[in-house]
Amino acid sequence: MASSSSSSFIPIAALTFLVLFMGGSTAQLTPDFYFESCPQLFFTVRYAVYNAIMKEARMGASLLRLHFHDCFVNGCDGSVLLDDTPTFKGEKTAAPNFNSIRGFDVVDDIKSAVEQVCPGVVSCADLLAIIARESVSILGGPYWSVKLGRRDARTASQGAANVSIPPPTSSLNALASRFQALGLSTRDLVALYGAHTIGQARCTNFRAHIYNDTNIDGSFAKMRQANCPKPAGSGDNNLGPLDYQTPTVFDNTYYQGLLQKKALLHSDQELFNGGYTDSIVQSYSSSQSTFYADFVTGIIKMGDLSPLTGSNGEIRKHCRRVNQ
Ligand code: HEM
Ligand SMILES: *[C@@H]1O[C@H](CO)[C@@H](O)[C@H](O)[C@H]1NC(C)=O
Ligand SMILES: *[C@@H]1O[C@H](CO)[C@@H](O)[C@H](O)[C@H]1NC(C)=O
Numbered sequence: 269m270a271s272s273s274s275s276s277f278i279p280i281a282a283l284t285f286l287v288l289f290m291g292g293s294t295a296q297l298t299p300d301f302y303f304e305s306c307p308q309l310f311f312t313v314r315y316a317v318y319n320a321i322m323k324e325a326r327m328g329a330s331l332l333r334l335h336f337h338d339c340f341v342n343g344c345d346g347s348v349l350l351d352d353t354p355t356f357k358g359e360k361t362a363a364p365n366f367n368s369i370r371g372f373d374v375v376d377d378i379k380s381a382v383e384q385v386c387p388g389v390v391s392c393a394d395l396l397a398i399i400a401r402e403s404v405s406i407l408g409g410p411y412w413s414v415k416l417g418r419r420d421a422r423t424a425s426q427g428a429a430n431v432s433i434p435p436p437t438s439s440l441n442a443l444a445s446r447f448q449a450l451g452l453s454t455r456d457l458v459a460l461y462g463a464h465t466i467g468q469a470r471c472t473n474f475r476a477h478i479y480n481d482t483n484i485d486g487s488f489a490k491m492r493q494a495n496c497p498k499p500a501g502s503g504d505n506n507l508g509p510l511d512y513q514t515p516t517v518f519d520n521t522y523y524q525g526l527l528q529k530k531a532l533l534h535s536d537q538e539l540f541n542g543g544y545t546d547s548i549v550q551s552y553s554s555s556q557s558t559f560y561a562d563f564v565t566g567i568i569k570m571g572d573l574s575p576l577t578g579s580n581g582e583i584r585k586h587c588r589r590v591n592q
Pocket of ligand 3: 475476477479480498
């Protein structure tokens with residue numbers, strides 16, 4: 269008895285060691301990652317995001333979206349921030365991003381402010397995660413502890429960006445399967461989609477919904493048509509608010525709009541269109557605190573998507589280009 273239990277102890281100890289060791293090499297993200305190396309980090313970022321939002325309230329939405337478009341394309345690795353060069357095609361010109369994602373100058377300003385206080389320490393991927401948290405919080409939404417320790421990619425993929433971020437014509441099933449492929453649940457999908465409680469979309473992305481779809485409130489469709497002409501190509505960049513009531517406040521009115529069939533995008537209304545997510549939309553529309561709690565769960569999970577850690581990747585000096 270004694271000898272058999274002591275002989276099985278050794279393989280178990282070895283296995284435990286192996287698991288711990290491997291856990292160490294794919295290091296976990298942790299909220300206190302920069303606790304000693306950059307104590308001024310959070311204050312520096314919050315101050316800069318606050319100023320940017322005071323200049324233009326929509327900027328908070330644009331900055332939050334950058335974190336999403338970073339994480340959904342090969343993980344949260346800062347790849348979305350890389351500029352094209354004559355020999356390199358990045359993600360900024362990919363279909364979901366071109367003429368659409370914005371806020372890069374603000375990210376540059378924040379990066380240089382952080383480089384002033386702790387040079388060469390904080391990754392651009394982590395900055396996007398902190399900036400997203402500050403944007404949500406400053407616009408009246410929840411606050412959460414951001415996990416950190418991501419490093420920056422030395423590559424980006426236009427092709428991956430084209431296929432990884434779902435288009436606004438997507439069906440509920442298409443959205444859910446894309447999220448599922450990343451380990452995000454249907455509940456995460458509906459909660460994260462609540463990010464559309466802030467920000468704007470371009471006519472080219474909602475034209476078909478306001479002219480052709482039937483699951484839309486008639487007077488709401490008319491109101492949006494007034495600033496989005498029917499012929500393709502005319503007024504493509506005219507903006508409409510994703511949340512018809514309060515597009516600069518991070519609240520749950522977005523879900524109330526879905527109940528009234530006042531969604532701007534086809535894919536928005538898919539979340540409340542007689543399917544299996546209706547009940548989740550209903551619960552968020554009546555309880556802001558439930559929405560906040562699930563949004564926080566979802567965005568932390570999204571922020572965990574395949575980060576580069578340990579000795580992978582690098583800490584970029586400038587977010588628009590890889591280090592020399
Ligand atoms: C998965 C389904 C999603 C689809 C199909 C989708 C689609 C879109 C589209 C088409 C726009 C307007 C872009 C334009 O017209 O230029 C937009 C804007 C926006 N999206 Fe999403 N989105 C999705 C999920 C998310 C998630 C998960 C987040 C963040 C957590 C997010 C945050 C935003 C924000 C904040 C804006 C407004 C940006 C601004 O005003 O600059 N979206 N989205
Ligand atoms: C990505 O989409 C853009 C715009 O539709 C297209 O021009 C480009 O060729 C696509 N890139 C790849 C690598 O598929
Ligand atoms: C509406 O649908 C028709 C028929 O499918 C199509 O020809 C037209 O281009 C669509 N219009 C818009 C604004 O999407």
